[in-house]
């Protein structure tokens with residue numbers, strides 16, 4: 187069964203989950219994920235160790251199959267007020283793709299950002315990345331094209347009762363302040 191939880195990279199155990207997930211990506215997927223060639227394991231570790239404590243990392247997991255995240259999405263926040271924004275990067279393991287996991291991660295990211303009163307969110311992707319392009323267009327993102335990189339941008343509405351409710355449903359564990367590792371432990375019982 188599919189579930190979603192927040193990871194906390196400041197905890198060693200959660201950081202390891204994130205690193206393992208990204209290292210499992212193929213050379214081509216790393217290119218799609220980071221938008222550059224030659225992303226080796228060291229670059230991935232440096233990237234994960236550089237995730238700021240204020241950022242959010244959302245994990246998708248299918249606990250009946252594996253304890254490891256099958257999908258992962260990083261929200262990097264910047265600015266405040268009207269200039270606040272968040273950059274999104276995400277990935278789903280190949281064997282779990284085309285099941286809507288990427289979309290569900292993204293929908294959770296949108297709600298999370300809306301509830302944090304982020305003005306707009308954006309994601310960079312290489313123009314040949316068909317799944318991302320499809321997803322962004324369906325979610326109402328505005329696409330701008332550069333030579334070797336596309337940007338999808340979405341202006342967010344203010345939070346409301348519905349978005350707060352949605353956020354609570356998306357991440358029940360936030361109500362208890364538990365870490366991703368704790369959730370996995372609870373589900374194992």
Ligand SMILES: CC(C)(COP(=O)(O)OP(=O)(O)OC[C@H]1O[C@@H](n2cnc3c(N)ncnc32)[C@H](O)[C@@H]1OP(=O)(O)O)[C@@H](O)C(=O)NCCC(=O)NCCS
Pocket residue numbers: 215216218219220274275276277278279282283284285286287288289290309310311315316317318320321324
């Ligand atoms: C991008 C990625 C996360 C999508 O994950 P996913 O779980 O397969 O996504 P979904 O199942 O929600 O599919 C999203 C859309 O792409 C379509 N799609 C998925 N895989 C596809 C493929 N190989 N070819 C064409 N369309 C595809 C789906 O039909 C869906 O279309 P819709 O929105 O019109 O219904 C995954 O392909 C991935 O990890 N790629 C490598 C990393 C990457 O590219 N990251 C994004 C840049 S940061």
